[in-house]
Amino acid sequence: MIIYTHQDCHKKFNGFNHPERKERLESILDSIKYIKDIKIEIKDAPKASLEVIDYVHPRKYIEQLFSKIPKVGLVGVEKEPYADTLLCPQSKEAILRACGSGIAAADDLIKFNKKIFCAVRPPGHHAETVRANGFCFINNIAVTARYLQKKYSVGKIAIIDFDVHHGNGTQEIFYKDPSIAYGSIHEFPLFPGTGAENETGVGNIFNAPIQAGTNGRDFINILNQKVLRKIDKFKPEIILISAGFDAHTRDPLAHINVESEDYYEMTKNIADLVNIHCKGKMISFLEGGYDLVALEEALKNI
Numbered sequence: 001m002i003i004y005t006h007q008d009c010h011k012k013f014n015g016f017n018h019p020e021r022k023e024r025l026e027s028i029l030d031s032i033k034y035i036k037d038i039k040i041e042i043k044d045a046p047k048a049s050l051e052v053i054d055y056v057h058p059r060k061y062i063e064q065l066f067s068k069i070p071k072v073g074l075v076g077v078e079k080e081p082y083a084d085t086l087l088c089p090q091s092k093e094a095i096l097r098a099c100g101s102g103i104a105a106a107d108d109l110i111k112f113n114k115k116i117f118c119a120v121r122p123p124g125h126h127a128e129t130v131r132a133n134g135f136c137f138i139n140n141i142a143v144t145a146r147y148l149q150k151k152y153s154v155g156k157i158a159i160i161d162f163d164v165h166h167g168n169g170t171q172e173i174f175y176k177d178p179s180i181a182y183g184s185i186h187e188f189p190l191f192p193g194t195g196a197e198n199e200t201g202v203g204n205i206f207n208a209p210i211q212a213g214t215n216g217r218d219f220i221n222i223l224n225q226k227v228l229r230k231i232d233k234f235k236p237e238i239i240l241i242s243a244g245f246d247a248h249t250r251d252p253l254a255h256i257n258v259e260s261e262d263y264y265e266m267t268k269n270i271a272d273l274v275n276i277h278c279k280g281k282m283i284s285f286l287e288g289g290y291d292l293v294a295l296e297e298a299l300k301n302i
């Protein structure tokens with residue numbers, strides 16, 4: 001297994017008491033040390049180039065975003081009530097490394113067919129084409145999907161999102177694109193408010209909204225029936241995962257009761273699909289997950 005990460009991703013600061021904090025990455029990198037049976041290679045994420053980011057986000061959007069980065073302190077980029085998507089002086093490096101991890105992972109994936117995990121922040125799945133949202137600025141997984149298609153002529157790609165929040169950004173970017181399937185299980189209603197079952201794109205969007213209080217067993221069954229079965233029929237060449245661990249019962253931002261062992265079963269089911277259709281080609285991206293103990297426990301099972 002290859003893990004991409006970078007010190008610059010630790011430097012993104014959102015203020016004290018903000019859930020999206022550097023300790024999340026520290027927990028993950030700590031827990032990786034306990035994974036015994038798999039050989040893990042940790043690599044530094046490069047910075048993504050603006051040319052590649054432009055496959056998804058117009059240059060003007062990125063330039064405007066970076067022009068708002070403050071010399072000191074924090075600047076919000078969203079209007080109320082979402083004023084907690086913040087830029088700090090070190091944001092540019094973290095954002096470019098987070099996106100660049102996916103690009104380097106894509107190059108490795110084509111060469112080595114290995115499973116790759118991008119342990120980076122800021123996350124990406126709430127970032128829309130021209131809108132930062134929900135702690136996200138660039139949609140890391142979307143840029144990676146487009147890069148795989150443009151550079152390596154990959155045809156069909158599936159994105160599976162088991163973060164407890166709906167990936168409104170990923171859905172918006174690929175809503176009319178039959179070459180990308182997007183399947184998401186998420187608490188509903190909850191931030192960001194999208195992800196109803198009748199949002200189906202051009203038959204390529206598979207939303208599985210679940211109620212607050214759902215337990216791990218039901219979470220796995222619903223994911224299998226409403227997302228993985230449809231991805232199986234779609235027959236993707238590569239599967240990308242928006243891996244958020246905030247459906248965990250300990251997470252402070254949601255109300256779903258997935259346990260650490262459930263993540264093991266869930267990722268095993270996804271890995272089966274990857275082996276059937278994709279010759280083992282899979283990249284996972286860290287999205288949410290805000291309880292440090294839960295993050296560490298969930299990661300040990302992957």
Ligand SMILES: [Zn+2]
Nearest residue numbers: 163165244288
């Ligand atoms: Zn989330």
